[in-house]
Amino acid sequence: MRSRSKAPRLYSRLLLSELIILICMIVILVMINRESRVEAKEVSGADSLLNAISPELPDSTDYSVDFLIGKTDHPDFIMVRDPRYVFTDMPVHRLVFEAFKRMQAAASRDSINLKIVSAARSWTKQRSIWEARMQGHGYRGNLSREQKIVIIRRSLRYNSMPGISRHHWGTELDLCSVDPAYFETTRGRKIFRWLSEHAGDYGFVQVYTAPEIDSSRTGFFSEPWHWSYAPLSKPILTQYLQKVNYTHLKGFSGDDLAEAVNVIQEYVGGVNPALK
Ligand SMILES: [Zn+2]
Secondary structure, eight states: OHHHHHHHHHHHHHHHHHHHHHHHHHHHHHHHHHHHHHHHHHHHHHHHHTTSSOTTOOTTOOOOHHHHTTSSOOTTEEEEOOTTTBSSOEEEEHHHHHHHHHHHHHHHHTTOOOOEEEOOOOHHHHHHHHHHHHHHTTOOTTSOHHHHHHHHHHHTTTOOOTTSOGGGGTOEEEESOSOGGGGGSHHHHHHHHHHHHHGGGGTEEESSOOTTTOTTOOSSOOOTTEEEEHHHHHHHHHHHHHHOOGGGSOSSTTGGGTTTTTIIIIIISOSOGGGO
């Protein structure tokens, strides 16, 4: 009797412990499954928010004046040579390039082809562009101060003096074309419309907006091609406006009139308020 009654009890105890183990396993499996779903959701969420604010961003970076005016580059600059992304080899900040690649992939799904015309530019490169533009407008040392200022302002419509270009920072991209007429064509309009609607999702903001968008903006003429990676460029602009002064802007034609033209406030500061 004893042995007969003990056996079922042992059997039921075994069953109970197996049941407990089974329940524990189910609970663990459910938890693992839930965690992986949350993770998957976060990854796809990142795809739409597009890491516009990356945890890697050096918010507290102290930028030197030499960096701010293009006399030194940044350790995070990389040279992009792949013709899928650039028309010619182009230096750019690596985080900006990563964000661009994500934006380009999304654009291509909408049949929009984005390519970089220009990205990071040094002081030396900007000076050669500036000198060519000034010569083209007839700048000479023996002109009157007023004539010189007219030519400087004309050159500043679409070109920067060295030291005041945001391209020094590696955060700026000129996309597809730098010809205003291109953005009047059907293709150009389509590209601009796409960028206006979607670039913000990837951290990019148009810098030199048209007067019909913001009549109070000063400085450069509107540039539908010029987009800035805001998470990086906003703190850089803040530091530029604190640290750079006219003693730093020397060594090019018209440097003696940079202050008279008020280039730091009117041009460097004359950007889309979303970038301030
Ligand atoms: Zn540009």
